[in-house]
Amino acid sequence: MSENKQDAQGLAMACKKMPKILEDILCLHDFELKARQKLPRPIFGYIAGAAEDNMSLDDNRTVFQDYRFITQVLTDVSQRHQKIELFGKTYNSPFGIAPMGLNALSTYRGDVVLAHTAQAANIVSIMSGSSLIPLEAVAKAAPNTWFQAYLPGDTSRILALLDRIKSAGYQTLVITVDIPVSANRENNVRSGFSTPLRPSLRLVWDGLTRLSWLFGTFFRTFMKHGMPHFENSFATRGAPILSAHVDRDFSARDHLNWEHFKQIRQYWQGQLVIKGILSVKDARLAKEMGADGIILSNHGGRQLDGATSPMRILPDVVQALGTDYPVMIDSGFRRGSDVLKAVALGAKMVFVGRPFNYAAAVAGDVGVAHAIHLLHDEVDRNMAMLGVNTCDELNPSMLIHRCSSN
Ligand SMILES: Cc1cc2nc3c(=O)[nH]c(=O)nc-3n(C[C@H](O)[C@H](O)[C@H](O)COP(=O)(O)O)c2cc1C
Numbered sequence: 001m002s003e004n005k006q007d008a009q010g011l012a013m014a015c016k017k018m019p020k021i022l023e024d025i026l027c028l029h030d031f032e033l034k035a036r037q038k039l040p041r042p043i044f045g046y047i048a049g050a051a052e053d054n055m056s057l058d059d060n061r062t063v064f065q066d067y068r069f070i071t072q073v074l075t076d077v078s079q080r081h082q083k084i085e086l087f088g089k090t091y092n093s094p095f096g097i098a099p100m101g102l103n104a105l106s107t108y109r110g111d112v113v114l115a116h117t118a119q120a121a122n123i124v125s126i127m128s129g130s131s132l133i134p135l136e137a138v139a140k141a142a143p144n145t146w147f148q149a150y151l152p153g154d155t156s157r158i159l160a161l162l163d164r165i166k167s168a169g170y171q172t173l174v175i176t177v178d179i180p181v182s183a184n185r186e187n188n189v190r191s192g193f194s195t196p197l198r199p200s201l202r203l204v205w206d207g208l209t210r211l212s213w214l215f216g217t218f219f220r221t222f223m224k225h226g227m228p229h230f231e232n233s234f235a236t237r238g239a240p241i242l243s244a245h246v247d248r249d250f251s252a253r254d255h256l257n258w259e260h261f262k263q264i265r266q267y268w269q270g271q272l273v274i275k276g277i278l279s280v281k282d283a284r285l286a287k288e289m290g291a292d293g294i295i296l297s298n299h300g301g302r303q304l305d306g307a308t309s310p311m312r313i314l315p316d317v318v319q320a321l322g323t324d325y326p327v328m329i330d331s332g333f334r335r336g337s338d339v340l341k342a343v344a345l346g347a348k349m350v351f352v353g354r355p356f357n358y359a360a361a362v363a364g365d366v367g368v369a370h371a372i373h374l375l376h377d378e379v380d381r382n383m384a385m386l387g388v389n390t391c392d393e394l395n396p397s398m399l400i401h402r403c404s405s406n
Pocket residue numbers: 046047048060098099100101128129130148176275297298299300301302330331332333351352353354355357
C-alpha cells in the first residue's frame with residue numbers, strides 16, 4: 001500500500017463517522033456558511049472579519065489568480081506523498097493550523113479540539129496566546145503543539161511567560177510581531193463584539209437565537225469549567241471573557257523591539273519562530289538574530305489594511321534567506337492548489353486559519369478532521385496532476401506569474 005493511501009486511511013479514521021452536517025461540505029470554503037448559521041453574530045463576525053476596508057483580506061485571495069501551473073506528464077506519480085520535514089520532525093502534510101484566539105468561545109474546548117485533531121493527523125497546529133484554556137491543558141492533550149505568544153514590551157513579564165511555556169513542555173515558540181497596537185476592526189464594533197464581551201440585551205438575544213451554540217458551547221463551558229479567562233497572555237491569569245467593567249491588559253506591546261527578541265533568543269532553548277514578517281529586510285534580520293524560522297503573514301488581513309499578501313514577497317524572501325531556511329506562510333490559503341503554489345515558491349509550511357476555526361465550530365473534532373482530509377486530498381490530487389511525487393520536486397519553474405513575460 002502506498003504511503004499516500006495509508007495517510008488517507010489514517011485521516012479517514014480520525015474522521016470517525018461523518019455527521020450529516022458535513023455531508024455537503026466539499027471544500028474549505030463550505031464551512032463558512034455553516035459556521036455563520038451556528039454561531040452568534042458577534043462571534044462569527046470576530047472570526048470572519050478583518051481590518052477597515054478588507055483590502056488585505058481580499059488581496060490574500062486574489063493573489064492566487066496571478067499564478068498558473070505548468071504541468072509535467074508521464075512521470076509515474078504512483079509513489080507520491082506529501083510528507084515534509086521541519087525542525088527535525090516529519091509531518092504528513094505541508095499545511096497546518098494557524099494560531100487563533102478565543103477558539104473556546106466558538107467551539108467547546110476549541111483549542112484542545114484543534115490541537116488534538118491536528119496531532120492525530122500528524123500536522124502542525126499552533127495554539128494562540130489569546131486563548132481561554134490554560135496552555136498546560138493543551139500541551140497535555142497534544143504535546144506536539146506549537147505555542148504562539150503575544151509579548152508585552154517588558155522583559156520580566158516576557159521571561160516569566162517563557163518559563164511557564166517551557167515548563168508546560170512546548171518545544172516550538174512562535175512570537176507574533178504584527179500587533180504593536182490593536183487593529184481597527186470596525187466590523188467588531190458593528191456586530192457587538194469586544195474583549196471582554198460586555199453583557200447586553202443584544203448579546204443575550206444573539207445567544208438565544210443560536211441554541212446549539214448556547215447549550216453545546218456556552219453553558220457547557222460555564223458548567224464544567226466556570227467563567228473562561230484569558231489564560232495565556234502572561235504568566236498569570238488575565239481578564240474574564242465576560243465582564244461589564246474589566247479591561248484587557250495589552251501591556252505596552254508597542255514597546256516590543258529587536259532588543260527584546262535578542263533576549264528571548266538567549267533565553268528560549270527550543271525552536272523560535274517569528275510570525276508576521278512582511279519584508280525582505282525583516283526576514284533577513286530575523287535569520288541573523290537567530291530565529292529558527294519565520295511565518296510571512298498579514299494576520300489574515302486583520303491588522304494593517306493594505307498590507308501586502310505575503311505571497312507577493314515570498315519569492316524575494318526565499319531568495320534572500322536561501323531555500324534551506326524555514327520560510328513559512330499564511331493568510332488566505334483555502335485550496336490544495338494555493339498550498340502547492342506557496343510550496344513551489346519555496347515555503348516550507350502553509351498555515352490556514354479561519355476554515356479550521358469554522359470546522360471546529362460546525363462539528364468539533366470530526367469537523368476539523370474533515371477539513372484536514374479535504375485539504376490533504378486536494379494537495380494529493382494536484383501533486384499527481386502536476387507530475388510530482390514529493391513536495392521537494394516542486395519549484396518556481398512550475399508556475400507562470402501573470403506579470404512575467406514568458
Ligand atoms: C479568529 C482569529 C483569531 C486570530 N488570533 C490570532 C492570535 O491569537 N495570534 C496570532 O498570531 N494570529 C491570530 N490570528 C491570525 C492567524 O494566525 C492567521 O495569521 C490568519 O488567520 C491566516 O489567515 P486565514 O484566516 O485567511 O487563513 C487570528 C485569526 C483569526 C481568524
